[in-house]
Amino acid sequence: MTNELIRLESVSKHFPIKKTLGRVTETLKAVDDVSFTIKKGETLGLVGESGSGKTTLGRTILQLEHATGGKIFFDGIDITNLNAKDKREIQQRMQIIFQDPYASLNPKRTAIEQVIEPLSLHYDKQEAHQRALEMLNKVGIEGDAIHKYPREFSGGQRQRIGIARAVVMNPDFILCDEPISALDVSIQAQIINLLVELQASLGLTYLFISHDLSMVRYISDRIAVMYLGKLVELGPTDKLFEQPQHAYTKKLLSAIPVADPALASQAFNQTSPALSNTNISNEGYWTEVSPEHFVLKEDI
Template identity: 45%
Template sequence: MPETNGKEIGKEKIIEMKNLKKYFPMKKRQVLKAVDNVTMDIYRGEVLSLVGESGSGKTTLGRTVSRLYPKTAGDILVEGKPVESYSVKEFTKKIQMIFQDPQASLNPRMTVGDIVAEGIDIHKLASSKKERMEKVYNLLEIVGLNREHASRFPHEFSGGQRQRIGIARALGVDPEILVCDEPISALDVSIQAQVVNLLKKLQKQRNLTLLFIAHDLSMVKYISDRVAVMYRGKVVELGKPEDVYSNPVHSYTKSLISAVPIADPDFKRHEKVEMEETYLRSPVGDVSEINFVPEESELTEYKPGHFVETSFLVEHKLI
């Protein structure tokens, strides 16, 4: 049974991705391989973080798992069942998404009460108007807002408060999985820790499974049970935060870690980590070259619980 951050994670796989691909068509018969043959499991009750630079495929992977984007090839299983076997209603009750920009994700013409109650109304989780509003008030209080806020509109709130509204809306259907798409990147630094602490608290209280997408590696280390590093559509390294941060193996992971600022004026980095040009790949391919035949997983267990892209290990004679 995996154990991370002093917490025991169950053996049950709540999400399984097998050779998952998401390609976008481009001009001149080319395709952008945003997610390229990803095989990865997420266990019930864990926080798995996806990190990588902009354009690495993190958000596309999250949106494909959430069925906001149709997959190009491969399989996504939720609780052992293909996502296609769920109706939209069933699926959205299981998985909810928290978006990067809280202002853009909230309807400015709806009151906060109606926004939070969207899922409750769609899934008919309240038998009366009174029960509906009690659920709304309870959700607002859970995320640190007041019941009086229910009658206000999104523009009357700060960015951090709007993100709390988005979290309350996601919790309205009592989901098992939250896909958090860079939920703190649009917020002030002083507010980011508050939102992360709220998510961590809710995850423990409700035994939620979180797919946490971010580029702030210092924050990711704090909240995660496992970390997956994405580079040009592929997961190149996966493991517990202490392994990925303290003993990175892949060149790309090393370059990410070396760029994390350290609040210590006396600390000096002894080496500059650079990506090896021999490893750089273009994420763009020709339509005629697309092969949808399932391939074997590209990750190899380098050390117990610490996985690295197989081709990198072979190329550098590490296996």
């Protein structure tokens, strides 16, 4: 028995960006040689400035992008090169919650129809309806509201529908890609609490991407830091905040004026030239500095 749900071994995703005479002459290393595990039932936070490769890494785990290098294991199964049928099966166990629920919902479908849709392939009409209804109630969409269209809901309610759609398939793993950054600050905490409740009651495992470091600190058991496609630090949440090791992590954390978390997330949301234009290296060797706290140490 292992308590590991996902294992990445030297995973890379390089995009071809320039071709000369039909041959790829330049690639962008969106994700480069990333290794880590995600434990069953935990929340792993994933942070790093805009363009550091967080979404690409998440999409590669979900098999929405094909890794150009390395291996990905899901519940002990190597899922890196599955055939289409096996891939569909595995993908049902991995869902995604997007930043912008409006874009991910079908404007022509009511709340209940959105949630029935993924179920309809697997259950008869009545069962699918019943499951969708229960799920919507669980996320707080009740009564006549289940027959409303996306445009009739607030941003927070739309995100609740997006969450219901992801969770109703009874997945093991959910990629939460900035699930609250498009929402009013006043309702962000409600959505976070809903995610926490669902995780506890359904035993879900989350990879939680966010620019909001105070939220990441609140929700994550461990945190992974990405910089220019590389993983530079990984550790238990408190350790990482209290004793950051990598120069990039230190810079990231020092960008937060501690007294005002709202301002802090605002500041971090903008790609700060101070962060990008550093001569911080993302090369080195992976070292365990204390139990479960790893850092990419520069070669001397």
